[in-house]
Amino acid sequence: MDKENMLDLFREMVLIRHLEERAAELYQEGKIGGFLHLYIGQEAVASGIIAAREPRDRILTAYRDHGVAIAAGIEAKVVMAELLGKKTGTSHGFGGSMHMADVDKNYWGGHAIVGSHLPFAAGMAFADQYREEDNVTICFFGDGATNIGFFHEALNLSAVWDLPVLWVCENNQYGMGTAVKRASALEEIHKKADGYGIPNSRVEGMDVMKVYEAARDAIEHVRNEGPYFLEIMTYRYEGHSMGDPERYRSKEEVGQWEENDPVGIFRTFLLDGGHAGEDELNRLEEGVIDEIQEAVKFAEESPEPTWEDLINTVYVEEYRDEQWPR
Amino acid sequence: MAKITMREAISQALWEEMERDESVFIMGEEVGIWGGTYAVTRGFYDHFGEKRVRDTPIAEMVIVGAANGAAMAGLRPVAELMTINFAFVAMDQIVNQAAKLRSMFGGQFTLPLVIRTVGGGGRQLAATHSQTPDAVFAHFPGLKVVAPGTPHDAKGLLKSAIRSDDPIMFIENATLYQVRGEVPEEDYLEPIGVSKVQRAGDDVTIITYSKMLQYSLDAAEELAKDGIEAEIVDLRTLRPLDMKPVIDSFKRTNRAVIVEEGWRSYGVGAEVAARLYEEAFDYIDAPIRRVAQKEVPLPYNQALEQEALPQREDIIEAVKGIV
Incomplete structure (x- = not known):
């Protein structure tokens, strides 16, 4: 990866971090409703994986999706507008925090029923295979999703039909508040892929360059040989969602992981490797702070979606019922 | 016009649409080499090949889920669920996903998806294989339900369903596959969401659909012997519900009996x-009557199963009670 790409990647991770911190504040102020799942601590996963994709490769993820959206190339202001429920948001204000997508960026959501999007990934990869297009579908999901039926049915189908899917398990150690070992028969989650004959590996997820390199190889494998499974070891610094009392883990544990901050690790890497100077990185960070400020302003000033907008999203074709949607 | 069976009609529709549009494919349990458990897709695998006639594992969640994904990615899947009872296994993918993906993402996804499935009782398959839960699926905005x-x-x-850009549950009835009827030789479409008068009459309006249409037609012939002329409105689509022909008829007859195979409540x-x-x-000149399945899990025992299912006599009795 050249210097310019590295600095873009650094800026993107910092942008995710700041966006999430600002979102938490807006949530406390009551400007964001519903659930809010922050990506703080996991930035290197989405950024590292997506840096290795071609634009034609599809991306899907679960409900912790703002960071993935940014990494997929969606503008911060559009993410922010969705968080505020505005018409200018990714999903016109109908999806909220958990349901962001942008088909033009090949980012297919943002899905909040645990595991439900894994079958979509199989189906999208099938569509590519059907049309003889060599796209890869990259499907992110949490450790918690590997215990649900969708996971097993989708992995099995991807192997039986030899579908071009990269399965990416973001193992952040807890499914909500339940530790992996308390919920999963196998603690080394990537080994579940062995049950379906899918090659797999486990990767340190706090170092974005390691994630990137693993993703590059894995995507190459998928494009040429079929499905692959990556387990990325990571950690979320904030609660599962806003208002999580975090009774299931200690401050010491969180503190240990914070010493391995993916943004800090990458900063050190860039400085030590002579890829960038302090001033350069600080300037990038200041630019991010301005961008977030503008994003909030854009979101706050954006129009609300209308009732008419909502009705128009439900069906494509004529809907003959005089009472509907009364 | 040729008289063909329901099975042949459905098979022809699939075949013609697959010939017409390369993006149409079928997937499901035993749709391929087996030829379909109700023989609807017999010959498809040999003609269209494995690429477009996809045998799947017995895994309903991924059958509908992968069909959702393939539809979002631009194909036109016809996903078959061997029976509607198995649709409950895939309920999330049908009601949480297919019905909502378009709206929840601001209209950017399109799901040109057909879920073909088979309902109905009366074949001694016991409680979990005999249900007619059509109304359950009709409850969810975002879906269309055709029967x-x-x-x-x-x-x-x-x-029409295969050509539609909306997700559609297409519910067949297992005991109707042998029913014969006239079908035009030429290409034709029937519009989704339009109810149809299947028999004219002035004394009472019978509103029904699917298998109960056949029962209602039989009952109407019996009633005619007693001088009662029933008008029969076939809903054909449960969502959207086209009430106009129903109300037009009712304004003339002022009496209504609604006949369905599923349970009465809700x-x-x-x-x-x-x-x-x-x-x-x-x-309204008389109480509106409902003929429906008695509210028990359907038993294997033949006599008791028939006791629970709505019969032609129940329709006749209901009509005579209000005219």
């Missing part, structure tokens, strides 16, 4: 009756 009662409508509606009859009260209250 034809004649070969003509089955063919025309299935072709059913199709409940919805249609409520709409009649809301929209035609001044025309």
Whole structure:
């Protein structure tokens, strides 16, 4: 990866971090409703994986999706507008925090029923295979999703039909508040892929360059040989969602992981490797702070979606019922 | 016009649409080499090949889920669920996903998806294999639910469903596959969401669909012997519910019996009756009656199963009670 790409990647991770911190504040102020799942601590996963994709490769993820959206190339202001429920948001204000997508960026959501999007990934990869297009579908999901039926049915189908899917398990150690070992028969989650004959590996997820390199190889494998499974070891610094009392883990544990901050690790890497100077990185960070400020302003000033907008999203074709949607 | 069976009509619709559009494919349990458990897709695998006739594992969540994904990615899947009872295994993918993906993402996804499935009781398959839960699926905005009662409508509606850009549950009835009816030789479509008068009459309006259309037609012939002429409105589509022909008929007959194979509570009859009260209250001359399945899990025992299912005699009795 050249210097310019590295600095873009650094800026993107910092942008995710700041966006999430600002979102938490807006949530406390009551400007964001519903659930809010922050990506703080996991930035290197989405950024590292997506840096290795071609634009034609599809991306899907679960409900912790703002960071993935940014990494997929969606503008911060559009993410922010969705968080505020505005018409200018990714999903016109109908999806909220958990349901962001942008088909033009090949980012297919943002899905909040645990595991439900894994079958979509199989189906999208099938569509590519059907049309003889060599796209890869990259499907992110949490450790918690590997215990649900969708996971097993989708992995099995991807192997039986030899579908071009990269399965990416973001193992952040807890499914909500339940530790992996308390919920999963196998603690080394990537080994579940062995049950379906899918090659797999486990990767340190706090170092974005390691994630990137693993993703590059894995995507190459998928494009040429079929499905692959990556387990990325990571950690979320904030609660599962806003208002999580975090009774299931200690401050010491969180503190240990914070010493391995993916943004800090990458900063050190860039400085030590002579890829960038302090001033350069600080300037990038200041630019991010301005961008977030503008994003909030854009979101706050954006129009609300209308009732008419909502009705128009439900069906494509004529809907003959005089009472509907009364 | 040729008289063909419902099975042949549905098979022709699938075949013709696959010939017409390369993006149409079928997937499901035993749709390929087996030829379909109800023989609807016999010959498809040899003609269209494995690429377009996909045998799947017995895994309903991923059958519908992968069909959702393939539809979002631009294909036109016809996903078959061997029976509607197995649709409950895939309920999340049907009601949480297919019905909502378009709206929840601001309209950017399109799901040109057909879920073909088979409902109905009366074949001694016991409680979990005999259900008619059509109304359950009709509850969810975002889906369309089609349930034809004649070969003509089955063919025309299935072709429309495959060409539609909305996700559609297409519910067949296992005991109708042998029913014969006239089907045009030429290409034709029937519009989704349009109810149809299948028999004219002035004394009472029978509102029904799917298998109960056949029962209602039989009952109407019996009633005619007693000088009672029933008008039969076939809903054909449960969502959207086209009430106009129903209300037009009811305004003339002022009497209604709603006949469905599923359970009575919260059913199709409940919805249609409520709409009649809301929209035609001044025309009501007699209590609106419902004929439906008695509310028990259907037993294996043949006599008891038939006891629980709605019969032609129940329709006749209900009509005679209000005319």
